[in-house]
Amino acid sequence: MAMPASPTSTKSGASPIKPFTIKTTQTEVGTQSLLAVLSGLVGASEKLEAENLRPGGRLDVLSRQIDQGQWRPVTNCAMWSHFIVLGTPFFNLFAGVVQSSELITHCTRSYHTLPSKSYHIMLRTYRGPCDRRASGRSARDERERPSLSQGKDNTMATFYDDWLAAGERIQEEFRRSPMIAHDRNIPWVRTRQDAKVKLMVANELGFPTMGGCVLKAEIPVGWHTGRHVHGEESLHILRGRGFSVIHDQRFDWHTGSTLQIPYRAEHQHFNTGDEPALYLSAMCLPLELFVKLGSLEQREDCGPNDSAVLAAIPEQESQFLKDGRRAVIHLEQAPTDQSYHPHRHLAAVQQQHETVRYLVVPANGFKATSVAMTFMFEDPPYHHSGRHKHLEAMIYILEGEGYSEVQGRDEHWEAGDLLHVPPAMYEHEHYNDSPHVCRQLRIQFGIRYWFTDIWPEGYTAQRIYDNAGQPITAGAIQRERNPA
Ligand SMILES: [Fe+2]
Numbered sequence: 001m002a003m004p005a006s007p008t009s010t011k012s013g014a015s016p017i018k019p020f021t022i023k024t025t026q027t028e029v030g031t032q033s034l035l036a037v038l039s040g041l042v043g044a045s046e047k048l049e050a051e052n053l054r055p056g057g058r059l060d061v062l063s064r065q066i067d068q069g070q071w072r073p074v075t076n077c078a079m080w081s082h083f084i085v086l087g088t089p090f091f092n093l094f095a096g097v098v099q100s101s102e103l104i105t106h107c108t109r110s111y112h113t114l115p116s117k118s119y120h121i122m123l124r125t126y127r128g129p130c131d132r133r134a135s136g137r138s139a140r141d142e143r144e145r146p147s148l149s150q151g152k153d154n155t156m157a158t159f160y161d162d163w164l165a166a167g168e169r170i171q172e173e174f175r176r177s178p179m180i181a182h183d184r185n186i187p188w189v190r191t192r193q194d195a196k197v198k199l200m201v202a203n204e205l206g207f208p209t210m211g212g213c214v215l216k217a218e219i220p221v222g223w224h225t226g227r228h229v230h231g232e233e234s235l236h237i238l239r240g241r242g243f244s245v246i247h248d249q250r251f252d253w254h255t256g257s258t259l260q261i262p263y264r265a266e267h268q269h270f271n272t273g274d275e276p277a278l279y280l281s282a283m284c285l286p287l288e289l290f291v292k293l294g295s296l297e298q299r300e301d302c303g304p305n306d307s308a309v310l311a312a313i314p315e316q317e318s319q320f321l322k323d324g325r326r327a328v329i330h331l332e333q334a335p336t337d338q339s340y341h342p343h344r345h346l347a348a349v350q351q352q353h354e355t356v357r358y359l360v361v362p363a364n365g366f367k368a369t370s371v372a373m374t375f376m377f378e379d380p381p382y383h384h385s386g387r388h389k390h391l392e393a394m395i396y397i398l399e400g401e402g403y404s405e406v407q408g409r410d411e412h413w414e415a416g417d418l419l420h421v422p423p424a425m426y427e428h429e430h431y432n433d434s435p436h437v438c439r440q441l442r443i444q445f446g447i448r449y450w451f452t453d454i455w456p457e458g459y460t461a462q463r464i465y466d467n468a469g470q471p472i473t474a475g476a477i478q479r480e481r482n483p484a
Contacts, residue, residue, distance in 0.1 A: 171424070174422045174426075177422065178207060179207075179404075179409065179419060179420050179421070180413055180420070181200040181214075181418040181420070183198075183200070183216070184416070186198040186200060192226050192298050192301045192302065193217075193225055193228055193301075194217040194218070194219070194226070195220050196220075197216070197217040198217075199213065199214075200216055200418045201213060201214045201418050201420050202286060203286050207420045208422050209422075209423075209445075210287065210391070210447045210448060211290060211447055212283065212286070212371060212447075213283055213284075214396070215281050216238070216279070216280050217278070217279055217281065218276045218277065218278050219270075219271040221273070221274060222271065223271055223304055224268060224269060224270040224303065224304075224305050225268055226300055227266060227268035228266070228296060228298045228300075229267075229296075230283065230288075230294075230296045231263050231288045231293075231294070231295075231370065232260075232261065232262060232284065232369060232371050233283045234258070234259070234260055234281070234283075234372050234373040235258065235260075235261065235279055236256075236259075236280045236359075236373050237256065237259075238255070238278040238279060238398070239255050239277065240255060240273050240275055240276060240279075241254045241272060241277065242254075242270045242273055242277050243269075243270055243272065243316065244259055244267055244268065245268050245270070245313060246259075246261055246265050246267045246327055247265045247321055249317070249318075249321060250313055250314060250316045250317075251328040252316045252328075254273075255331075256332070257329070257331065258328065259328045260325070260326065260360050260366050260368055261327070262321070263369070264295075270305060270310065272305075280373075280396055282371045282394070282445075283371060284370045284445060284446075287370070287447060320365065325365070325367045326364060326365035326367075329360070331357065334357035334358055334359055334364075335357070335358050335363075336355055337358075338356070340358035340361055340363040340364065341361070346463075347462075347463040348388040348389075348460075348462050350463070350471075350473070351386050351471070352385050352473070353377040353379055353386070354379045354380055356375050356377055357376040358374070360372040360373050360374055361374055370445065370446040370447065371444070371445055373441055373444075375441075377395075377439065377440040379430075379440075379474070380432070380437060381432060381436055381437065382434075382476060382477050383438070383475070384429055384432070384474065384475065385429055385431075386463070386472060387428070387429040387463075387464040388427070388461055388462060388464055389425045389426055389462050389464065390421075390459075390460075391423045391425065391451065391461075392420075392423040392448050393444060395418070395440045395442055395443070396419075396440065396441040396443065397415050397417045397438075397439075397440055398440060398441055399415050399437065400414075400432055401415065401432075402431045402432040402433050402434055402438055403431050404419055406421060406426050406427075406428040407424070407426035407427055407428065423448065425458075427464050429472070433477060
């Protein structure tokens with residue numbers, strides 16, 4: 001979380017040093033009430049209140065933008081990018097932070113489109129050394145008026161009070177956040193990299209991730225994506241035929257292929273088939289940005305293929321990069337033997353699905369670290385998964401329809417949707433309650449295992465048992481879970 005630093009001096013150098021103070025207010029409101037809440041908090045400074053509430057002022061404009069379904073965030077705040085910071089010209093005086101309770105269905109660099117007029121508001125007021133000067137309030141006014149940020153015992157609240165409240169705030173975020181990205185609700189956008197792309201799960205969309213993100217993109221017939229460089233990426237071809245160039249090596253793919261792009265490896269994808277190519281991509285760019293290692297370098301934009309360029313690209317020689325790492329596996333090559341499971345010794349991974357196909361796992365020659373599309377699950381009609389709990393995972397629905405029960409919440413999904421299991425050790429179970437086969441793609445983010453290593457007794461995946469002490473394993477939905 002972005003913690004305000006303790007200032008060491010004011011700009012004029014004349015005022016006494018005062019630490020930043022913090023107040024957090026949480027509520028759930030509609031648009032008009034949102035305006036009132038913002039007004040109340042900004043009202044901590046009469047001068048700012050007048051500035052923001054006048055017709056055409058900041059809050060007036062904000063309210064109209066929300067009513068029109070569009071919201072222009074004033075700035076971004078990295079790892080907390082699903083929060084929108086307001087009032088940045090007065091950042092050291094006031095910053096209102098707002099989190100949507102609904103899935104934000106469209107995101108570009110500067111616009112968010114919100115699907116409903118109900119917002120979960122978490123506003124945090126920062127009051128720093130300049131607030132008295134900017135508000136015109138005297139030192140005596142400050143003494144006579146109780147501070148917004150005074151602690152319970154009338155002492156000044158500090159960063160430590162904020163830390164004390166952080167755990168419950170995160171749990172509340174888990175309870176309120178969306179778990180499903182519904183494909184049908186997310187519009188396509190165009191970027192320099194992709195002619196059609198939709199960000200599905202990311203922090204800025206309200207999902208409390210551990211720093212990963214997942215997007216879906218389409219390469220038109222006869223087109224290529226942009227050519228760029230960033231962190232590690234795992235990629236699954238949902239439909240189509242073509243090839244990728246990774247580190248100057250060509251790797252062919254078709255529907256069902258999974259590719260692993262190493263950290264900082266230049267890459268580009270070419271559609272050479274007769275239909276649009278659709279792919280799912282998972283990366284850790286938000287985490288990399290948070291730790292100040294993020295970088296995205298665009299070296300060529302997406303566009304139509306040049307036949308001369310295509311002809312000059314050598315044929316594929318191997319499914320492995322020259323350094324020995326595997327780059328691609330086709331679904332028909334994927335083994336189903338559980339000996340390929342990297343955590344096969346854990347009870348929590350036993351009997352979880354009817355069939356598991358192993359994709360980007362070490363036993364297949366991959367060396368994924370921060371992100372990997374590890375498995376494909378296949379379950380017959382009217383079949384449920386085993387029940388277990390673990391830190392974060394994401395499940396993309398390739399085929400079928402059903403729902404997942406996650407810590408008491410039933411989340412319906414269908415082909416094209418993406419389930420985010422939050423890093424909350426929530427018990428969960430997946431139900432294919434349809435007459436069709438269900439196929440799911442499981443996405444793993446390596447930061448989960450970094451924390452599991454730190455606290456294995458708390459974060460290791462655990463199998464769930466019923467009241468009779470029997471493990472809840474995959475099987476027909478009609479089973480009796482809790483016999484009398
Ligand atoms: Fe799971």
